[in-house]
Amino acid sequence: MGVAVSIQQVEKRFGALQALAGISLEIAEGEFFGLLGPNGAGKTTLISCLAGLARPDAGRLAVLGRDVVADYREARRLLGVVPQELVFDPFFTVRETLRIQSGYFGLRDNDAWIDEILANLDLADKADTNMRRLSGGMKRRVLVAQALVHKPPVIVLDEPTAGVDVELRQGLWQFIRRLNGEGHTIILTTHYLEEAEALCGRIAMLQQGRVVALDSTENLLREFSAHALSLRLAGGAALPAALAGMASAQADGSWLLSLPDFAAVERVLASLREAGIAIEDMRLTPPDLEEAFVRVMQRGRVS
Numbered sequence: 001m002g003v004a005v006s007i008q009q010v011e012k013r014f015g016a017l018q019a020l021a022g023i024s025l026e027i028a029e030g031e032f033f034g035l036l037g038p039n040g041a042g043k044t045t046l047i048s049c050l051a052g053l054a055r056p057d058a059g060r061l062a063v064l065g066r067d068v069v070a071d072y073r074e075a076r077r078l079l080g081v082v083p084q085e086l087v088f089d090p091f092f093t094v095r096e097t098l099r100i101q102s103g104y105f106g107l108r109d110n111d112a113w114i115d116e117i118l119a120n121l122d123l124a125d126k127a128d129t130n131m132r133r134l135s136g137g138m139k140r141r142v143l144v145a146q147a148l149v150h151k152p153p154v155i156v157l158d159e160p161t162a163g164v165d166v167e168l169r170q171g172l173w174q175f176i177r178r179l180n181g182e183g184h185t186i187i188l189t190t191h192y193l194e195e196a197e198a199l200c201g202r203i204a205m206l207q208q209g210r211v212v213a214l215d216s217t218e219n220l221l222r223e224f225s226a227h228a229l230s231l232r233l234a235g236g237a238a239l240p241a242a243l244a245g246m247a248s249a250q251a252d253g254s255w256l257l258s259l260p261d262f263a264a265v266e267r268v269l270a271s272l273r274e275a276g277i278a279i280e281d282m283r284l285t286p287p288d289l290e291e292a293f294v295r296v297m298q299r300g301r302v303s
């Protein structure tokens with residue numbers, strides 16, 4: 001697999017603020033890649049640099065080998081960006097908007113693909129509706145459609161599901177997954193960590209303009225999150241001393257234990273049995289990206 005996106009030592013300042021402080025990343029063709037980080041971490045700035053909308057102060061970015069500054073037009077053609085902000089021209093219908101966007105890329109007679117996009121984004125019945133009459137969620141769908149009109153091999157989605165209802169989210173992800181299955185590289189930023197966990201094969205976490213974690217989703221979960229075992233003991237019993245170190249008392253009288261793997265559940269149960277303590281209620285929650293994210297961010301702040 002070739003390199004879809006190459007980002008090398010990219011820096012960007014806004015006055016005194018260092019928005020990007022030396023970002024290096026490589027995203028392979030066909031990846032579903034997540035770019036996560038708290039508000040202000042630099043995700044949108046990095047995407048703007050990739051799309052040629054902002055110029056980095058230092059470093060290089062390339063899309064499928066095309067430098068985004070030196071070879072702007074070709075790099076831009078290889079990229080489809082769904083922006084975070086709802087910007088649109090209120091005077092055109094949905095179809096006109098998509099035809100105009102096709103025109104920017106020199107595409108005529110693009111209606112077959114436009115119809116397919118509209119159908120997949122559940123916008124077909126809005127094709128002749130004026131943009132200003134659409135709801136916020138519908139406008140967001142049009143932004144997604146606009147990014148796809150030229151069938152870009154690399155698709156960047158900057159928080160595409162903010163303010164979007166559950167049904168569209170599912171439809172959108174189904175469509176994006178299909179495109180990914182057909183070989184399109186997908187780069188996603190989102191604050192919905194469940195979505196990132198379900199969709200992304202690899203994730204970079206940004207904090208204050210730096211990459212503070214970069215790994216497969218699986219490895220990030222393994223390293224930074226644990227199985228959480230919630231236990232309520234009969235008669236409000238205390239935990240045996242051997243378990244106390246890995247547990248914290250909850251406000252409702254239950255205990256929360258952080259376990260590295262399933263085998264640890266067995267050790268906990270054996271320890272309770274030996275101490276003659278009965279269990280009233282027990283729940284096991286798998287590792288999740290939200291916990292991993294919080295831990296990575298806390299670690300970042302310390303160093």
Ligand SMILES: Nc1ncnc2c1ncn2[C@@H]1O[C@H](COP(=O)(O)OP(=O)(O)OP(=O)(O)O)[C@@H](O)[C@H]1O
Nearest residue numbers: 014017019037038039040041042043044045046084
């Ligand atoms: N045009 C600009 N002028 C000045 N500062 C800017 C500009 N654009 C972004 N910034 C600042 O750069 C930093 C990074 O912003 P950016 O929008 O890239 O973050 P983000 O990770 O996308 O955040 P969010 O999750 O809120 O979208 C922030 O501190 C922001 O205030």
